[in-house]
Amino acid sequence: MNFKRLSSPIGDIKNHYDVVVIGSGYGASIAASRLSRGGKKVCLLERGKEFLPGEYPRTNVQALKEMQFSTKGKHIGSKTGLYDFHMNDDISVFKGCGLGGTSLVNANVSLVPEKRVLEHAEWPTAIRQDPDSYWRNIARAKHMLQPNPYPEGQNGWPKLPKAEAMKKSAAGMGQTAKYLDINVTFKDGKNNAGQDQYECKLCGDCMTGCNYGAKNTTLMNYLPDAKNHGAEIFTEVSVKYISRGANGKWSVHYKIQTANSEIFGAPELFVTADIVVIGAGSLGSTEILLRSKERGLTTSNKVGERFTGNGDVLGFGYNCDERVNTVGFGPHAPGSLDPVGPCITSVIDLREQPVLEAGIVIEDGNVPGAVAPAITPSMLAISKLFGKEHADGIVDFAKKKARELDSMVRGPHHGAVEHTQAFLVMAHDDGNGKMSLEDDHLKITWKGVGKQPIFTDVDKKLREATEAIGGEYVVNPTWTKLLNYDLMTVHPLGGCVMGDDAEKGVVNHKGEVFSSNTGTEVHKGLYISDGAIIPLPLGVNPLITISALAERSCELMAADYGFTIDYSYKDVVLPNNERKPGIQFTETMKGYFSTNETASFDIGEKLGKESGSAFEFTLTVTSNDVETMLKDKNHKAQLEGVVKAPALSSKPLTISDGVFNLFVDEVADVPTKLMKYSMLMHSEECKNYYFYGYKVVRDDKGFDMWKDTCTLFITVHDGNDETSPVLGKGILVIETADFAKQMTTMKVLHAKSKIEEVKIMAQFGKYFSGSLFDIYVKSKLPSF
Structure with a gap:
């Protein structure tokens, strides 16, 4: 498969861009693609990791490692799960x-809402009065995402049991089922973004991540297109809040997910931009805006309101008479099991009701193979607790019990689980959920949401669909009296909704953020582009509507800022960005520095201490290729981090172009090595300073190894490089407590196995200790 990594090491980030895009789902990736095509220098920040096809979990153990849970101020699991x-x-x-984003783990269904939804008064006037702009951008989004129905019967594509079961469910309800437009590739070749893709293997593992390059996620189209047009993409970067400086530039404050800088109490890093597009999803974008508001950004008071779960309901037709074959392949190779098909293929469309809010859609689904081992005992238990057994006589009853036993003995690809249909429903809830911050963590409240009448109606329809195929309807176990009818949604919308003014919404029809509680004034250059802006439940899968609104926003942005988006085709040609094993650690050094001394480090430290001119940094040292680093005579790694120096700025400074050199040989009378630090420091006032520091590692009288490795002599230049005038000097040290913390941050990056991880850590430790041995021990040994 011809896929290359799109992300760059965070150490490559610049201090300023024309545009910073936050997130990488539909809204964010479209903004990155289109604005890059418009000639803008774009930086995209994503809090998660980059996966290539072939790297997604296939087994239960692998899937569990990628799960994270946020609940009541607590977080369980990896923050990049x-x-x-x-x-x-x-x-x-x-x-x-x-x-x-979520395109990696959704069912990729492109279904346009009912016309009455798009005419609803909740939408801004500009959108309702210009429907052509919506449909024009629907076409643009479809051109890139390439939705198409499952091609049953064409070129040998087989019938799918779960789709056949849906047809029988529909017939039993007096309805029809039809194939949906899904963003899945069914023929090898280049897509409309110029990226190679491969035909679907019908494995059914869409929702744990497509390992075959067939699912048309944004990683397959808009993101490589953005990269191909010059966008710089950084992963494992968590944006916390946005602020605006006196110079009018936006500052995007973030943390590096792998750096563990929070254990040092370090402030966030930041990057500045003329335009910021927040596309972190309904929850992420709302959380960033709420946190920004707490820190002084003026916005509408509607932030966090009108959250909707899009009427989502998940249910199961358990142990049906029909063989549904609903469990994905997981670790099984294509061809070793009967075809399952894409996660969702067909729909029973029950919209166009006399009352809009009564309409629903019922779609088939399936269980990814990576989580299938937990399904058999779970379904059996849930069916006994919440199901109602359906059997036509003793023979049918015996068959059902035999299928249950078969699943228990031979696993989820057999018996009752193999005869289980998954249903995903979208409907119209009242859209009155609320998001807020509690102890700096996002919280959603929506009292009694599961008791709304629409969910009782959905329950009845799913029972009908299940009865038609001879199954036992099993409701989502959270939607029960025992659990107060709680819901689970995979389509969160709202929180930063569109409106004609700040009293009705958080953003205008372009996605620009309102700058006060009333009126139509906006923060110039601050946009939201994702499901957060949608002002009501759509009643269908929302991805194509989110995409159309993002395309429309970029179209309007280009008109407002006077640039042209080039929509022409261009093959994706990317450099080979192979990821090699690396090593990383974070350290904090503290001391004093004076702008009144430009020659002596000791005097600079003394004057700085007397005047209270502290200097502190928390830097993450990252080698993205540890083998090359250790072989190279300069032993070079990257630095990224943040500096606190009140003499330079009242706010923390961020850095760029950071370089760390480990144990570089220095010409001297006695064996000497230097540890060097060089970097550009940037204040929020857009002032730049060049920093150079070094540690001298040599054997002087007494035991001085600790002092040598923990003392940094620093020089700050008033400008962009070492030729700029010296502004001041000082000395920093590593405190014992901070050194202990530093040891906990040491980690190996991108190792293929635990064995390789241990090997690389040992290799680095051997080099580090060996270098110290050469200086402090070997130099004293007699030569023979």
Whole structure:
């Protein structure tokens, strides 16, 4: 498969861009693609990791490692876990965390809302009065995402049991089922973004990540297109809040997910931009805006309101008479099991009701193979607790019990689980959920949401669909009296909704953020582009509407800022960005520095201490290729981090172009090595300073190894490089407590196995200790 990594090491980030895009789902990736095509220098920040096809979990153990849960101020699991669950008392959310956002783990259904939804008064007037702009951008989004129905019967594509079961369910309800437009590739070749893709293997593992390059996630189209047009993409970067400086530039404050800088109490890093597009999803974008508001950004008071779960309901037709074949392949190779098909293929469309809010859609689904081992005992238990057994006589009853035993003995690809249909429903809830911050963590409240009448109606329809195929309807176990009818949604919308003014919404029809509680004034250059801006439940899968609104926003942005978006085709040609094993650690050094001394480090430290001119940094040292680093005579790694120096700025400074050199030989009378630090420092006032520091490692009288490795002599230049005038000097040290913390941050990056991880750590430790041995021990040994 011809896929290359799109992300760059965070040490490559610049201090300023024309545009910073936050997130990488539909809204964010479209902004990055289109604005890059418009000639803008774009930086995209994604909090999750980058996965290539072939790297997604296939087994239960692998999937568990990629699960993270946020609940009541606590976080469980990796902060970059692909499967992101946000748990709340009333409604919980499942979303994706990775380069590509939730597109990596959704069913990729492109279904346009009913016309009455788009005419609803909740939409801004400009959108309702210009429907052509919506449909024009629907076409643009479809051109890139390439939705198409499953091609049953064409070129040998087989019938799918779960789709056949849906047809029988529909017939039993007096309805029809039809294939949906899904963003899945069914023929090898280049897509409309110029990226190679491969035909679907019908493995059914869409929702744990497509390992075959067939699913048209944003990682397959808009993101490589953005990279191909010059965008710089950085992963494992968590944006905390946005602020605006006196110079009018936007500052995007972030943390590096792998750096563990929080254990040192370090402030966030930041990057500045003329334009910021927040596309972190309904929850992420709302959280960033709420946190920004707490820190002084003026916005509408509507931030966090009108959250909707899009009427989502998940249910199961358990142990049906029909063989549904609903469990994905997981670790099994294509061809070793009967075809399952893409996650969702067909729909029973029950919209166009006399009352809009009564309309629903019922779609088939399936269980990814990576989580299938937990399904058999779970379904059996849930069916006994919450199901109602359906059997036509003793023979049918015996068959059902035999199938249950078969699943228990031979696993989920057999018996009752193999005869289980998964249903995903979208409907119209009242859209009155609320998001807020509690102890700096996002919380969703929506009292009684699961008791709304629409969910009782959905329950009845799913029972009808299940009865038609002879199954036992099993409701989502959270939607029960026992658990107060709580809900789970995979389509969170709202929180920063569109409106004609700040009294009705958070952004205008372009996605620009309102700058006060009333009126139509906006923060120039601050946009939101994702599901957060959608002002009501759509009643269908929302991705194509989110995409159309993002395309429309970029179109209007180009007109407002006077640039042209080039929509022409261009093959994706990317450099080979192979990821090699590396090593990383974070350190804090503290001391004093004076702008009144430009020659002596000791005097600079003394004057700085007397005047209270402290200097402190927290820097993450990253080698993205540890083998090359250790062989190279300069032993070069990257630095990224933040500096606190009140003499330079009242606010923390961020850095760029950071270089760390480990144990570089120095010409001297006695064996000497230097540890060098060089970097550009940037204040929020857009002032630049060049920093150079070094540690001298040599054997002087007494035991001085600790002092040598923990003392840094620093020089600050008033400008962009070492030729700029010296502004001041000083000395920094590593405190014992901070050194202990530093040791906990040492980690190996991108190792293929635990064995390789241990090997690389040992290799680095051998080099480090060997260099100290050469200086402090070997130099004293007699020569023979």
